[in-house]
Amino acid sequence: MQYRKFGRTGVEVSALGFGCMRFPLIQRDGEERVDEEQAAAMLRYGIDHGLNYVDTAYPYLNGKCEAAVGRALQDGYREKVYLATKSPVWLLKEEEDFDRILEEQLERLQTEYIDFYLLHALDQERFENIVLNMRLLDHLEAAKAAGKIRHIGFSFHDSFEVFKKIVDYYSGWEFCQIQYNYADTEHQAGRKGLQYAASKGLGVVIMEPLRGGKLAAPATHLADVFPKERTPVEWGLDFLWNQPEVSLVLSGMNSMKQVEDNLSYASRSAAGMLDTSSEEMYRKAGEIFNTMALVKCTHCEYCLPCPSGLNIPEIFSIYNQSATDGMDVARKKYALLDKKADECIRCRRCEKACPQHIGVSAMMLDIGEELEA
Secondary structure (H helix, E strand, C coil), rough: EEEECCCCCCEECCCEEHHHHHHEEECCCCCEEECCCHHHHHHHHHHHCCCCCCEECHHHHHCHHHHHHHCCCCCCHHHHCCEEEECCHHCCCHHHHHHHHHHHHHHHHCCCCEEEEEEECCCHHHHHHHHHCCCCCHHHHHHHHHCCCEEEEEEEEHHHHHHHHHHHCCCCCEEEEEEEECCCCCCCCCCHHHHHHHCCEEEEEEECCCCCCCCCCCCHHHHCCCCCCCCCCHHHHHHHHCCCCCEEEECCCHHHHHHHHHHHHHHHCCCCCCCCCHHHHHHHHHHHHHHCCCCCCCCCCCCCCCCCCCHHHHEEEEEEHHHCHHHHHHHHHHHHHCCCCCHHCCCCCCHCCCCCCCCCHHHHHHHHHHHHH
């Protein structure tokens, strides 16, 4: 495993971090649950092979992820890792909720402290109307002084201008987490945000390095951009590790094969590992992907459950497939869905939760018209 300095924290983290949002799931008693046996085996295998950063969050996997992580980190594994989780700022109705949820997270994770604690999915509205109005920065500092958290950060989904504003507002930030990959260099915080945060001494954690898996198994005309000596996954991760401003790349792994492969790729990683000729290759690949991606959904599932029972990410995935495999293929897959886009009731609950700020209700109207034709 290769290790990198994590901003000004004095900590060194593994180049690869384990993102737990995509733990494998099983059906049991009519309910979808975390496959804890497989998840623990994967997580412990990664730690045994040098991975030392584990990322989860309060709402992941219908609120079941933190407890699953806490159980997986028993038998001495908690002491081997830096544990990160997030405060769900959109669920806070009053200041006291911050401390109540933090205590609940400590209990779920079976730990006395959280190494890296983030305010989750900040954008301009949440920062101004929740973080500042509820004095959450004061609560973070109090929790740090009490030894319940060790490092303060935030994850982010908005424009670079908003990102810069949040970074500059508070001198106590120690790290941040941004969405970044070769298709998202100008999206959200983007490359400018990565470089700005690093210039301020912040550790930078990368999420969605493969765009919700879409860069892992790309369409043929995108895959053909890359030489065959590496897999599309490795090319995607190498793009990030090549940049010295990147402290850590999170991967949401859901099989042991993915863990093994990503550990292998991480062991070969280094800043400056690619030659300058690769820049044009990645630019072209990003351009092709963004031409294909009709809806910029990363399949994070924050929009679920839908009150109407729609599988919103799956509908978007099928719609995007119309750009790569043709409308006939997409329509055949769409026809197999139990719930169709035209059953959307326009409640906009999903739009409030979507970190990509997708206008879901309007998109469902358009998708229904196109895929039902």
